[in-house]
Amino acid sequence: MRRAASATLADAGIGVGCPGTAGVPHRREERGMSTVDKPPRMLVLWCPDWPAVAACLADGTPLHLPAAVFHANRVVACTAVARAAGIRRGMRRRDAQSRCPELQVFGPDEDRDARLFEPVAAAVEELVVGVEVVRPGLVAVPADGASGYFGGELRLAELLVEHVSHQVECQIGIADGLFAATLAAHRSRIVDRDRAADFLAPLPVDELDQPAADRAELVDLLRRLGLRTLGAFADLAERDVAARFGRAGMIAHRLARGLDERPPHRRRPPPELTVTKAFDPPLDRVDAAAFMARTLAERFHGGLARHGLACTRLGIYATTENGEELSRVWRCAEPLTPQGIADRVRWQFEGWLRAAPGERPSAGVERLRLAPEETVEGHSLQLGLWQEGLRGLSDETTERAGRALVRVQGLLGPDSVFTAVLDGGRGPAERVRLVPWGDPRTPQSPPDVPWPGRLPAPSPATVYAQPLPARVLDASGAEVHITRRRELSAPPHRVSVGDGPPREVLDWAGPWLVDAHWWTPGGDGVRTRVQAVLAGEPETAVLLTRVGGSSPHWTVEGVYD
Template sequence: MREPARVMALWCPDWPAVAAATAAELPATTPIAVVSANRVVACSARARSAGVRRGLRKREAQGRCPELHVVQSDSGRDARLFEPVVAAIDAAAPGVEVLRPGLVILAARGVVRWFGSETVAAERLIDEVAATGVECQVGVADELSTAVLAARRAALVPDGAGAEFLAPLPVSELAVEPALAAPERSELVDLLHRLGIRTIGAFAALTPTDVASRFGTDAVSAHRCARGLPERPPSGRGIPPDLAVEHHCDPPLERVDAAAFAGRALAELLHTRLAAAGVACTRLIVAARTGNGEELARTWRCAEPLTPEATADRVRWQLDGWLTGRSTDRPTAGIVVLRLEPVEVVGSGALQLGLWGGVGDEDERARRALVRVQGLLGGDAVQVGVLGGGRGPLERITLVPVGEEAVPTSDPDAPWPGRLPPPAPAMVMHVPPPIALDDDVGEPVMVTERGLLSGRPAYLRWGSRGWPVIGWAGPWPVDEFWWDPVAARCVARMQVLLDGSRALLVIHGADGWRVEGVYD
């Protein structure tokens, strides 16, 4: 009789918050929250005891816990600090696969044969992780998703009892783990709640036909999970030959930015081969060889087929963990060979194809083109704008290199009194050019100390050209950084409509009038 393929999952609670506290060298008693897009995505147990919850706005979380330490989400930091934990698990039980930083799985069969039982194996792995200064919980079940949910409850689910274990859990548990749920899973859970389906068991009681016809593709995967079945049915598709890609690094890679840049180009090459073979990758080995002959390898698993961008992210996280992490097996020399090898594939129909073919939509094609240009000019040569907080259009834009996390330097949801009213300019001047604004008798129009115009604008001159002014709005004075003698400035902005339907955003300061933006 064939032995069931049991899965063991190890989950480190609140890992983004734990990693942020470790990076900042904060004591374990510090309440900490990790935010992304101004909302809490993870928090420590101390913060939760003060009322902080995932999904709260940063300002509300700080109101509930005034001493809260807030940090921005950083997937690279999470992966880098998780690598020593993965290395410790791998040393005791080879074959570990990373679902995301803070969550790993491995086949329970080999671990049980080595340690004697699932209970003893779980205790030993918890001890190995604790030796790195991290707490974890272990769950074992017949299926991957059930094992992950079991790990959140430190439960060892008996053989064949997965559906029974899941039945009383809230249906929201199907969306609680991002490594196993598609982005639209939360919408499915919300819909099920409104339909009166509150537990996983109630959802599992629906027929597969009803689920597929009423809720869509992701709901089918969630329904299989609710019934204790694999998210995807068994596939007879083998891995086509010659899909692995390899890059020989000369000079050897020793810096994370250079290694991540090479990994991004390698990810694009891998997905070109996958697309040609008509498959998509769900499990990927990231391997490297150093100049001293050290062999490094780590397996990453994803619930959804990997896109080029997702593959590049995992390669960057892994290289960051190897090159800058605190693991005992940190390489003693630069990386000379970088290799990506798919170990599990599905049909490419699992990926959404763009209108013109290939993976993704037109935005994805544009991103690929930018990555190719980046390969010619360097990592920081191609940047994209991220909308952040501020009063003027230029100061609201944060430029980040393509492929890096789009995090603004300031909070876009802060009050920002004096912020420019909508609509925003279609084009923003990086270096605002000077202009002259005159009244109907040719005298310069200025902004007085009381924030009023010294005259009625009638004519605008920009370089050698000029236009009659047929309308304006403002001025809106802003007194910024008045407490800082170096950064303090008092400016006023105004929207000006010129003859010929041209509209400008102009700003008046100590050096006169300048153009900040142009409206369509």
């Protein structure tokens, strides 16, 4: 609910149940839900379009201007003003800017989103205890205790909206279970107790594909099977869902029925699984905290794995040099990987150490404790710490290699070890990106979609950071150029690289043409790539590139083995 919507809750009668559910029997009774399986009552506070809002706050851009966050040239979040101008999630950047030329464009930044969300989580914590950050932009709170203290769920929702809205626009939902409460927050609803399944039933099955859940393939399959609503999916028998969709389908089926992803009664983690580390000198820089988080995450995850457990709620507790106590609990949809643990520790330190003056700690952190607030059986988590970056190796070899790489980083710094990630793109330099060891190895652009004009395999073994200047001549000695029909003016006959002598072209293939950055002032225009084998001892295969623009010229972009 937004600030102006607090009075609307009472006026619309939202606090007494879901519209349209009068006379409908409880789905909990229809499906025989036991009291043990009943999810807890949750309150969720949601900040709409948080990545776009955080980007505007970090840049100093007024929120009344249209703004959007793009990833791989697609809109992933936009402000309400941008939506009013016709911008939608998934829209291409070119289409978005054509609809709204004054659109402010930002890139994704998880650290920024988490750092700026910390004051919002702290504001919620001033009124209620047990705040859990689900992700930047979304916090969850157990509703029963707080609602009893403040005189009811409606009064609690009104107080929270009033308290938080001076910082950022927010909406609140209350329901049984985190999933139902999150969807209720998207609609500013308070769902009656034991009526979560009725509230979810008419909603589209697309709601299962929440951020960080990655259920797009499952949702697409359900739609193709004719299951368009959560209620239709929930009506399927559990046995049939397990046989057809596996574990991912079973989790989604529980959510559609108004249950939690996992049964609420879980093993209590042994106290020795808590990991504590003291720092001398105290930590007062985010980059140092990020480097420390990787090693600490390995210890924490390894201790859980030895007991056959994985963490789903991570408690981060810190003590500063002046005795200040800092704490935050992160709730996770899936069991945390070591990289996920390190990310949340880094995000939390971003929020603590880069807060506004007067809100940040008065001294560095001298003691840090990671506690598994909630665990599940370890079979839910398949990947080890290093398996994502070192596939194909044995567990022992993987662990040894990972320790060696971390050791190198400890000696030379976090940016001393890189691994390659295959990205999408047309040229060889665009398709491979180097990321520091331990950072997320996620492609920035999809490598498997069609890329018109992409160079065919194999790619050059050596790709120059700065292409070498070259001259490509035809049989008459004139430079080969590109005609208006986008063809070579003549077959390449001789090539000279840099100041070297001309070498005869034994064979060649191409051309492959790409319009490069034609939409930006001073763009390169048409790029033409040609593969050529040059005579000599030894023969050399090169990738020649004709760069267009105001001063067309040839370069050697790479060399083949």
